[in-house]
Amino acid sequence: MEIINLSTQNSILGRFVSEIRDVNIQNDRLRFRKNLERIGEIMSYEISKTLTFAEHDVQTPLGIAPSFLHTDELVIGTILRAGLGFHHGFLNYFDYAENAFVSAYRKYRENHQSFHVSIEYIASPRLDNKVLLLTDPMLATGESMELSYHALLTKGTPRHIHIATIIASQQAIDYCKEKFPDANTTIWAAAIDPTLNAESYIVPGLGDAGDLAYGEKDS
Numbered sequence: 115m116e117i118i119n120l121s122t123q124n125s126i127l128g129r130f131v132s133e134i135r136d137v138n139i140q141n142d143r144l145r146f147r148k149n150l151e152r153i154g155e156i157m158s159y160e161i162s163k164t165l166t167f168a169e170h171d172v173q174t175p176l177g178i179a180p181s182f183l184h185t186d187e188l189v190i191g192t193i194l195r196a197g198l199g200f201h202h203g204f205l206n207y208f209d210y211a212e213n214a215f216v217s218a219y220r221k222y223r224e225n226h227q228s229f230h231v232s233i234e235y236i237a238s239p240r241l242d243n244k245v246l247l248l249t250d251p252m253l254a255t256g257e258s259m260e261l262s263y264h265a266l267l268t269k270g271t272p273r274h275i276h277i278a279t280i281i282a283s284q285q286a287i288d289y290c291k292e293k294f295p296d297a298n299t300t301i302w303a304a305a306i307d308p309t310l311n312a313e314s315y316i317v318p319g320l321g322d323a324g325d326l327a328y329g330e331k332d333s
């Protein structure tokens with residue numbers, strides 16, 4: 115399985131990631147959501163370089179221009195709710211893609227130290243032989259991603275899976291390596307952070323992405 119950590123190269127991506135982490139900036143929800151979207155756009159561009167392309171000549175007013183267009187059928191799959199802005203960024207670039215949504219969230223027990231991931235809703239097209247971009251800004255334990263993937267597999271088997279995340283923990287990367295098919299999975303992360311705290315939040319991470327984007331929810 116290929117793991118691509120985009121933070122190993124300096125680019126404008128670093129500014130957007132820094133803003134969503136920064137306690138002095140991240141509480142501006144409009145900017146936070148916009149930054150998730152901008153990061154989705156940059157990742158789309160990076161992922162697009164791995165797709166299959168075919169030549170397609172275009173008639174301009176003055177002649178024929180050879181162009182190369184990707185031929186893969188794409189499905190952008192997103193885990194509610196923190197994934198919504200990120201999803202929009204992917205859809206801005208892959209505007210012909212189909213879309214899938216899974217509601218997976220960490221349901222905490224009384225002590226707030228342990229949780230189980232609850233999946234209650236899935237809306238997806240058929241996935242057979244398509245390229246699935248499975249997007250979620252946070253990959254902490256990796257459990258939401260794994261369960262969402264298994265829920266999506268009821269809709270068919272994709273040819274390739276790109277797991278796209280903004281901040282992953284090293285633990286989640288190791289977990290996904292174990293749980294996802296090795297040969298046809300690629301993980302893209304804008305940053306890989308070293309640890310999780312007792313409540314399984316990524317450290318240093320950014321806090322709760324869903325709450326920062328949409329406000330706190332009643333538990």
Ligand SMILES: O=P(O)(O)OC[C@H]1O[C@H](OP(=O)(O)OP(=O)(O)O)[C@H](O)[C@@H]1O
Binds near residue numbers: 193196220257314
């Ligand atoms: O890797 P994991 O340990 O499963 O954690 C990651 C999940 O946590 C966040 O969602 P959350 O459950 O907070 O739901 P929300 O989007 O409604 O805030 C995030 O968007 C991931 O889906």
Ligand SMILES: O=c1cc[nH]c(=O)[nH]1
Binds near residue numbers: 196314316321324
């Ligand atoms: O650090 C984390 C872990 C899970 N979900 C988040 O939003 N942040």
Ligand SMILES: [Mg+2]
Binds near residue numbers: 196322323324325
């Ligand atoms: Mg959350």
